[in-house]
Amino acid sequence: xxxxxxxxxxxxxxxxxxxxLVVIYVVGGSIQQQGIGxxxxxxxxxxxxxxxxxxxIEAPIEIEERHSFATGREHAVVVDSGTGTQxxxxxxxxxxxxxGAVGILGAALVLPAFSLGPQPGTDLFRTAWRxxxxxxxxxxxxIRLDDLVADSVTTVFPEGFVGRxxxxxxxxxxxxxxxxxxxxxxxxxxxxxxxxSKVCTHAGCPVGLYRAKEHLLLCPCHQSTFDVLRxxxxxxxxxxxxxxxxxxxxxxxxxxxxxxxxxxxIGPGFWDMTHTPAxxx
Amino acid sequence: MTGPMPRLRLLALVLLAAGAVGxxxxxxxxxxxxxxxxxxxxxxxxxxxxxVNAGHAVFNAxxxxxxxxxxxxTALGPSLVGVGGAGADFELRTGRMPFSxxxxxxxxxxxPAFDDATIRNLVAYVASLGTGPPxxxxxxxxxxxxAGQHLFIANCAPCHGATARGGAxxxxxxxxxxxxxxxxxxxxxxxxxxxxxxxxxxLSETDRNAVVSYVxxxxxxxxxxxxxxGGIGPVPEGFVGWxxxxxLILVVVLVVGRDWRGSRA
Amino acid sequence: xxxxxxxxxxxxxxxxxxxxxxxxxxxxxxxxEVALFCLVVLVLTGVFLTLFYVPDATSVTYSGPWAPxxxxxxxxxxxxxxxxxxEVRAGLVMRQIHHWAALVFVAAIVVHLLRIFxxxxxxxxxxxxxxxxxxxxxxxLTMGITGYSLPDDLLSGTGLRVIYSVVIAIPFIGxxxxxxxxxxxxxxxEIISRLFVFHVMLLPALLIGGVLVHLAILVRQKxxxxxxxxxxxxxxxxxxxxxxxxxxxxxxxxxTAAVLALMGGLIQINPIWAYGPFDATTVSSPAQxxxxxxxxxxxxxxxxxxxxxxxxxxxxxxxxxxVLLPGVAFGVMTLWPFLEAWVTGDHAEHQLLDGPREKPxxxxxxxxGLLVFVILTLAGGNDVVALVFGVPVEAMTxxxxxxxxxxxxxxxxxxxxxxxxxxxxxxxxxxxxASVRLRRTAAGGFEEIEPD
Numbered sequence: 001x002x003x004x005x006x007x008x009x010x011x012x013x014x015x016x017x018x019x020x021l022v023v024i025y026v027v028g029g030s031i032q033q034q035g036i037g038x039x040x041x042x043x044x045x046x047x048x049x050x051x052x053x054x055x056x057i058e059a060p061i062e063i064e065e066r067h068s069f070a071t072g073r074e075h076a077v078v079v080d081s082g083t084g085t086q087x088x089x090x091x092x093x094x095x096x097x098x099x100g101a102v103g104i105l106g107a108a109l110v111l112p113a114f115s116l117g118p119q120p121g122t123d124l125f126r127t128a129w130r131x132x133x134x135x136x137x138x139x140x141x142x143i144r145l146d147d148l149v150a151d152s153v154t155t156v157f158p159e160g161f162v163g164r165x166x167x168x169x170x171x172x173x174x175x176x177x178x179x180x181x182x183x184x185x186x187x188x189x190x191x192x193x194x195x196x197s198k199v200c201t202h203a204g205c206p207v208g209l210y211r212a213k214e215h216l217l218l219c220p221c222h223q224s225t226f227d228v229l230r231x232x233x234x235x236x237x238x239x240x241x242x243x244x245x246x247x248x249x250x251x252x253x254x255x256x257x258x259x260x261x262x263x264x265x266i267g268p269g270f271w272d273m274t275h276t277p278a279x280x281x
Numbered sequence: 282m283t284g285p286m287p288r289l290r291l292l293a294l295v296l297l298a299a300g301a302v303g304x305x306x307x308x309x310x311x312x313x314x315x316x317x318x319x320x321x322x323x324x325x326x327x328x329x330x331x332x333v334n335a336g337h338a339v340f341n342a343x344x345x346x347x348x349x350x351x352x353x354x355t356a357l358g359p360s361l362v363g364v365g366g367a368g369a370d371f372e373l374r375t376g377r378m379p380f381s382x383x384x385x386x387x388x389x390x391x392x393p394a395f396d397d398a399t400i401r402n403l404v405a406y407v408a409s410l411g412t413g414p415p416x417x418x419x420x421x422x423x424x425x426x427x428a429g430q431h432l433f434i435a436n437c438a439p440c441h442g443a444t445a446r447g448g449a450x451x452x453x454x455x456x457x458x459x460x461x462x463x464x465x466x467x468x469x470x471x472x473x474x475x476x477x478x479x480x481x482x483x484l485s486e487t488d489r490n491a492v493v494s495y496v497x498x499x500x501x502x503x504x505x506x507x508x509x510x511g512g513i514g515p516v517p518e519g520f521v522g523w524x525x526x527x528x529l530i531l532v533v534v535l536v537v538g539r540d541w542r543g544s545r546a
Numbered sequence: 547x548x549x550x551x552x553x554x555x556x557x558x559x560x561x562x563x564x565x566x567x568x569x570x571x572x573x574x575x576x577x578x579e580v581a582l583f584c585l586v587v588l589v590l591t592g593v594f595l596t597l598f599y600v601p602d603a604t605s606v607t608y609s610g611p612w613a614p615x616x617x618x619x620x621x622x623x624x625x626x627x628x629x630x631x632x633e634v635r636a637g638l639v640m641r642q643i644h645h646w647a648a649l650v651f652v653a654a655i656v657v658h659l660l661r662i663f664x665x666x667x668x669x670x671x672x673x674x675x676x677x678x679x680x681x682x683x684x685x686x687l688t689m690g691i692t693g694y695s696l697p698d699d700l701l702s703g704t705g706l707r708v709i710y711s712v713v714i715a716i717p718f719i720g721x722x723x724x725x726x727x728x729x730x731x732x733x734x735x736e737i738i739s740r741l742f743v744f745h746v747m748l749l750p751a752l753l754i755g756g757v758l759v760h761l762a763i764l765v766r767q768k769x770x771x772x773x774x775x776x777x778x779x780x781x782x783x784x785x786x787x788x789x790x791x792x793x794x795x796x797x798x799x800x801x802t803a804a805v806l807a808l809m810g811g812l813i814q815i816n817p818i819w820a821y822g823p824f825d826a827t828t829v830s831s832p833a834q835x836x837x838x839x840x841x842x843x844x845x846x847x848x849x850x851x852x853x854x855x856x857x858x859x860x861x862x863x864x865x866x867x868x869v870l871l872p873g874v875a876f877g878v879m880t881l882w883p884f885l886e887a888w889v890t891g892d893h894a895e896h897q898l899l900d901g902p903r904e905k906p907x908x909x910x911x912x913x914x915g916l917l918v919f920v921i922l923t924l925a926g927g928n929d930v931v932a933l934v935f936g937v938p939v940e941a942m943t944x945x946x947x948x949x950x951x952x953x954x955x956x957x958x959x960x961x962x963x964x965x966x967x968x969x970x971x972x973x974x975x976x977x978x979x980a981s982v983r984l985r986r987t988a989a990g991g992f993e994e995i996e997p998d
């Protein structure tokens with residue numbers, strides 16, 4: 001008795017919900033109203049069916065028999081060619097040839113998959129940075145050394161390539177006396193201004209966080225931390241290589257200019273990254 | 282909002298407000314310009330000496346222990362020469378200074394320790410210690426929200442999050458949420474780079490106004506999709522999916538799967 | 547009407563037999579169904595989304611009602627999801643139900659998998675269905691990752707970058723494979739439309755086909771059962787499919803949809819308008835994938851900075867946690883029925899299920915594996931967890947690095963002991979370990995009464 005009433009009540013809620021949905025849709029209700037209306041319509045219906053199932057349906061326990069498929073199997077039928085051994089070996093050879101042909105055909109049919117993309121070539125070894133290209137910010141404005149303020153960080157690109165992902169570079173100004181770069185790279189950082197590739201050498205996320213007082217760059221994806229004063233050497237996290245440093249100098253007009261591309265491939269590693277790329281450059 | 286009535290009400294309010302603004306604006310602008318020039322003046326040699334002296338007195342009592350008698354810095358606190366009015370104003374108005382945490386930890390926002398007049402005096406004194414940025418006067422402009430969003434995502438989101446809910450930035454440091462930061466404080470932070478925050482010197486005043494406008498927008502904009510459960514992405518979403526989603530469904534499973542009629546042997 | 551159909555297809559006898567089939571009745575057998583019903587919700591809402599989504603990376607100018615993005619250059623894909631969210635009536639609720647359903651779908655599969663594992667339901671003759679099930683899990687994971695990458699927003703695009711980098715890290719074939727899949731050096735315009743083809747056509751076909759095979763095998767082999775009184779290896783004790791089980795399952799299906807609808811309407815998920823369109827030169831923090839890919843991200847976060855170069859060949863650091871670890875994990879999971887049969891020498895058919903405590907070794911391995919998964923998933927959100935507990939991120943990472951080794955070992959040992967203890971007690975229930983009987987002496991002390 002109670003169960004029947006429960007089912008009826010639940011269905012009434014469901015009907016109310018469904019009707020409410022019509023009104024909500026026509027009038028243009030909020031997402032909360034849409035969700036609640038739908039939840040009532042579905043919830044009422046589902047509750048009704050569950051009450052019906054557990055309380056109104058006679059469902060006695062029944063027992064059914066199982067049969068394993070492993071018992072009572074007939075002996076496998078032997079293919080009987082009914083001919084002499086020469087025939088059998090010829091057939092076997094043909095069967096193997098067929099298998100081989102199918103395999104090679106299959107491999108050949110995969111060939112169009114190689115049209116999906118180009119060969120990597122030197123793409124992973126090069127960015128757009130070249131000798132003589134000025135550093136520009138996101139607004140395509142060239143950067144003057146004198147305009148840089150200590151503890152600042154700016155995302156820069158080669159002039160003409162604003163937004164190009166592989167060339168994104170971080171330009172940071174620190175106090176020159178704090179810098180501890182290797183001797184062959186000290187000249188790449190005029191007056192405490194140093195530039196590193198923004199592409200994390202672990203898995204390629206932009207290294208967007210800069211802790212200015214500690215001079216540490218942090219990548220948010222897996223928390224690789226790079227020491228700006230020491231050539232962006234990783235000091236924590238899964239990155240194993242420093243961020244490549246951009247060689248740069250100041251030109252006659254006071255603008256920052258690249259001396260060339262990064263000295264090693266930017267970003268995450270790949271198996272032949274220590275090789276000199278094909279064009280030798 | 283649903284239905285025409287709330288929309289009509291809103292429209293009436295907007296028209297009324299526009300009318301009021303239109304009537305009062307010329308007067309207000311004149312006053313603002315006047316006080317703006319006053320504020321500007323206070324950072325030039327027109328800053329009244331009494332303000333600076335009053336500030337110096339409070340400074341000696343409350344700040345010199347860590348920052349030195351002339352703000353030159355000690356082992357306990359950095360030099361304040363050149364932080365400017367903006368620097369002092371930011372730290373004092375957000376209550377970060379005076380610092381009351383463990384040594385070496387990050388200063389966090391708390392209720393300001395001084396009243397408005399004292400802060401202005403201290404700001405005048407610290408500004409006089411060198412040449413640093415004055416207190417900025419940002420404009421919140423709804424038309425700049427889109428430009429602000431673009432700049433925010435490029436410069437601020439890596440630390441503060443796309444939804445400005447803040448986050449851990451490593452080394453025990455936190456980029457705080459921006460839910461209560463005033464436009465002036467946001468502008469000041471970009472100028473001075475408080476704590477571990479870098480100085481965003483590449484942003485022009487227009488850029489800063491745009492960012493300020495976007496932060497103000499974030500503070501007032503309700504979430505279109507419902508309850509935001511933290512606004513920091515898939516971690517709370519996954520948690521809610523398991524606990525609430527699968528949890529509720531498991532309750533249903535236990536109800537449906539239960540032997541209600543006791544016919545089990 | 548049914549007679550009309552039967553006169554043409556002759557299904558009556560077959561249907562009658564099917565409806566009379568007996569299925570064992572236990573709540574833990576409903577978990578797979580929950581996953582199935584989530585899939586139904588996903589397909590229904592997914593079809594709706596597909597009718598509005600534009601799988602195109604070409605730049606357009608957003609001109610919709612969401613002010614912070616107005617006038618900005620976004621991809622057509624992103625633009626279509628924005629329009630769906632803000633300009634299509636019921637668009638956002640459908641999107642949110644779809645995404646919540648995806649999260650719960652994989653969660654249900656995992657819980658179902660745990661039930662199958664801990665009760666030994668994968669043993670002969672059900673090894674094939676175990677393999678199908680693992681395949682379905684893989685398909686579900688891939689569906690999820692391809693799906694949430696379709697809006698081309700900042701968060702999911704960052705995830706694609708990580709996937710690209712992990713593929714690049716594969717020795718010898720990595721760069722070639724990555725360039726084939728993506729159509730060039732990341733980011734490419736092709737990847738969005740390719741993900742769409744996988745998410746909407748290829749993977750659903752495999753998934754739905756796999757589900758049908760999974761169910762067909764289940765029906766053919768009949769469901770396994772717990773060792774309730776009356777149950778043997780040669781029978782099935784339960785209730786008839788019609789009407790009881792059909793009503794229960796239908797009710798469960800509709801209520802599952804109700805829960806997902808409630809969440810989709812009330813709780814915001816994946817607010818792409820806040821993240822903005824994907825931009826390869828910036829990133830937002832925190833950066834995580836959806837929960838079911840968190841373990842992979844966690845492995846990348848915890849793994850130490852080891853990069854080996856020898857004989858001109860570099861093994862980049864993401865390779866081991868990003869490729870080898872999941873390969874081994876899924877390999878072990880896939881082969882488990884065969885491994886267990888080989889180790890235990892048990893090649894017999896089993897229709898009766900184990901209680902977890904009856905197989906302490908299997909249960910201990912399962913718990914250890916589950917703990918590895920849970921800790922790696924936590925590690926995927928280590929910066930958020932660090933924030934919640936007020937601990938520096940570095941400390942959290944190091945704690946988890948220790949935990950990933952220590953906790954599963956501890957869990958293994960503890961689980962084994964507990965299972966043995968519980969099982970031993972059940973095997974010989976009357977025989978409690980003898981308690982010590984004491985007698986108070988005249989002097990005031992106690993002495994033991996020797997047992998008889």
